[in-house]
Amino acid sequence: MGTRQRITKVAKSLFHNRSYADVGIKEICDKAEIQKGSFYHFFSSKRDLVLAVIEEFAQDWAHGFVHEAFDPKLPPMERIDYLIDAAYFWQKAAKDLEGHMPGCLFGNLALEISTQDDVLRAKLTAVFLKAKERFRCTLDEAVECGKIKPLDTQRTAEAMLAYLEGMILIAKASNDPETIYRLGSALKSIRIELDA
């Protein structure tokens, strides 16, 4: 594996499990077994790195379990159940490994740096926008084939994303992945009617 990939791999894990401010470049370099100069050959700054990490993680995510969950072969509303399952198993596995639920990297970073860096914030909103679109398409499909009554799919999609993030936040705060199962069933019940 190339040096650059080793850096982002280590950084992804550290940023996800701790926080942006808490993880230093030195530690990243040590864990990636490189020197600081090498780091600055690939990234012009720590901020540049986290930008790359967000991008990569969004890719991993989109092609990973999100892609699985939003399987077009599944009935639309079942995809949402699948998503809850995937979120649960991921967080559960991470906790078993590291001792703590890492939560959602995007949510974590959003709350940490949104007030401090508008470029990073914009990057994160773009990630959230894509996730929202995934929900919206699913809802549109469900409405189209009559599985659910018509509703404001745009807003409902946004609300579902918010609920997903909120669930993970609460679960992380109690370090209890079961929270995701306990609260997951409400995700499908979220509705925002048209013309509110």
Added chain:
Amino acid sequence: MGTRQRITKVAKSLFHNRSYADVGIKEICDKAEIQKGSFYHFFSSKRDLVLAVIEEFAQDWAHGFVHEAFDPKLPPMERIDYLIDAAYFWQKAAKDLEGHMPGCLFGNLALEISTQDDVLRAKLTAVFLKAKERFRCTLDEAVECGKIKPLDTQRTAEAMLAYLEGMILIAKASNDPETIYRLGSALKSIRIELDA
């Protein structure tokens, strides 16, 4: 105002608008117009301070707009509308002042430090627990007087809290308080049925 109060007041504002790791003791001391030695007379560590800040903020919150919103004179479900309003105005006002939505201090801290300090995490879960109880009592009351159909008030309360936090997260990520209004109407629609 006493020195200790000045410290916590400054710290509350800084931690809320930035993050725990990003705010240094030096800066807190400067803004509170005291010396570092004075700080360590009142607090044994930065961690000790943030513990006090969480406690104080939870008090402010409980006696402030949460107390207003959960007014027992209001019909139970209207309290939730009121809560959305209060959250919106608070975040809006903060954004107009500082340029950025600070979000929820407890949510921010929870995501930042949950994986790193179990004592602080426990403190935050205690705050969330109280908020959840507020929701649960409101739901119980609404069920009792027939305003809503019976449901799992325990879990639904937790889900509502999660949704509230998630909404604020998404709103902060887009630095747009209007998000709270756009998504707020779904809060009351959240339901978790009994015997799931």
Added chain:
DNA sequence: ATTATAGTTGACCGGACGGTCAAGTCAAGT
């Protein structure tokens, strides 16, 4: 007046931080 205590000062500590840089390695292109 003396003493005890609470509060305050500002210099100081070691170490970590993000970031720089001159020097060198090495493989591919000519």
Added chain:
DNA sequence: ACTTGACTTGACCGTCCGGTCAACTATAAT
């Protein structure tokens, strides 16, 4: 054989970090 340019090394920079400390002052009880 020589040059180029990507990559790596490790020492180094100034600054800031959380935290310590001995000395000083203000207050209030005896």
